[in-house]
Amino acid sequence: MQESCASGMDHDLRDLAELERLILQQISESSTIDELEGVRIRYLGRKGEISALLKHIGNLAPEQRPVFGAAVNALRDKVTQMIAARKAELDREALEQSLARDTIDVSLPGEVFELGGLHPLTKALREITSILSSMGFTVYESREAETDDMNFVKLNVPKGHPARDMQETFYLTGTTLLRTHTSPGQIRGMLALEGKLPVRFIVPGRVYRRDQTDASHHPVFFQVEGLAIDADVTFKQLRGVISALMNRFFGQDVKIRLRPSYFPFTEPSCEVDISCVFCKGEGCSVCGNSGYLEVAGAGMVHPQVLINGGYDPEEVSGFAFGFGLDRLAMLKYGIDDIRLLYGNDKRFLSQFRGL
Numbered sequence: 001m002q003e004s005c006a007s008g009m010d011h012d013l014r015d016l017a018e019l020e021r022l023i024l025q026q027i028s029e030s031s032t033i034d035e036l037e038g039v040r041i042r043y044l045g046r047k048g049e050i051s052a053l054l055k056h057i058g059n060l061a062p063e064q065r066p067v068f069g070a071a072v073n074a075l076r077d078k079v080t081q082m083i084a085a086r087k088a089e090l091d092r093e094a095l096e097q098s099l100a101r102d103t104i105d106v107s108l109p110g111e112v113f114e115l116g117g118l119h120p121l122t123k124a125l126r127e128i129t130s131i132l133s134s135m136g137f138t139v140y141e142s143r144e145a146e147t148d149d150m151n152f153v154k155l156n157v158p159k160g161h162p163a164r165d166m167q168e169t170f171y172l173t174g175t176t177l178l179r180t181h182t183s184p185g186q187i188r189g190m191l192a193l194e195g196k197l198p199v200r201f202i203v204p205g206r207v208y209r210r211d212q213t214d215a216s217h218h219p220v221f222f223q224v225e226g227l228a229i230d231a232d233v234t235f236k237q238l239r240g241v242i243s244a245l246m247n248r249f250f251g252q253d254v255k256i257r258l259r260p261s262y263f264p265f266t267e268p269s270c271e272v273d274i275s276c277v278f279c280k281g282e283g284c285s286v287c288g289n290s291g292y293l294e295v296a297g298a299g300m301v302h303p304q305v306l307i308n309g310g311y312d313p314e315e316v317s318g319f320a321f322g323f324g325l326d327r328l329a330m331l332k333y334g335i336d337d338i339r340l341l342y343g344n345d346k347r348f349l350s351q352f353r354g355l
């Protein structure tokens with residue numbers, strides 16, 4: 001067709017009818033917008049066949065022009081129209097397909113978002129923090145990677161001291177380790193206060209010991225350290241703070257028993273026992289029939305520790321305590337194995353969601 005059009009003057013109306021049939025067939029067979037656009041360009045484009053025919057009109061003998069011209073123009077109009085119609089059809093098909101494909105089934109159940117909750121240790125710590133902050137204690141967050149000097153030496157535990165044996169631990173380098181207790185936070189907190197009074201803060205956080213692991217021991221656990229220093233802080237105040245804390249934390253009358261003990265950084269020192277929160281002191285399996293549970297170590301801050309923290313033992317005195325947070329949380333929530341606190345088992349954790 002292209003050939004005969006370009007080369008000759010011999011187009012007759014029969015050729016046009018044949019061309020129209022061919023074009024219309026191509027239009028109706030176009031199954032995509034792109035294909036259809038190809039047809040349009042092939043016939044109606046600037047170099048298209050119908051455009052060539054239109055140009056060709058001028059070359060015809062004058063008497064041939066009106067009839068042939070009218071026929072070519074009619075062909076162009078018809079093809080234009082049919083292309084538009086087919087395009088509308090293809091557009092509608094595409095829309096219908098996309099509607100069918102992209103429908104949202106609103107009756108499908110939605111994604112279930114599991115509700116999280118606070119970890120029992122976090123809950124217990126928040127409560128303890130809130131009780132102690134009502135007594136004027138602020139929170140000092142010390143570091144977990146500690147120097148041997150802060151963790152031991154500044155707390156009266158020089159190299160070779162037997163108290164180190166009880167805290168066989170994780171050294172990071174020759175002089176740094178994962179802290180074995182929160183007590184180095186006493187020194188850092190004091191130094192941060194630069195001698196200001198009163199000193200009244202707690203140091204909560206993880207501590208690390210290369211202990212055995214069983215129902216009541218874990219290489220990582222939590223402590224809550226407390227330190228109060230002022231002109232005349234007394235042992236009686238220490239007892240009062242611990243008693244108030246335990247009563248409020250457990251929401252019941254808890255008896256406090258202080259047993260003489262030894263810590264290198266307090267003098268005098270004691271272990272803090274509370275009457276068993278399960279049997280109220282009667283004796284049960286949790287307290288080993290003793291009626292009491294050990295929950296903390298405490299004492300009056302050793303004069304040398306005050307000096308190491310930048311305070312003068314001639315002018316001030318202080319008390320310190322260190323609670324085992326895990327123990328407190330276990331007693332409060334009835335958890336019988338410390339490893340549950342570190343297992344990340346959702347079946348366990350989900351039980352504390354609403355508490």
Ligand code: PHE
Nearest residue numbers: 181183263297298320321322
């Ligand atoms: N740091 C001691 C321990 O880990 C506890 C303690 C803290 C004792 C503060 C006395 C004063 O066992």
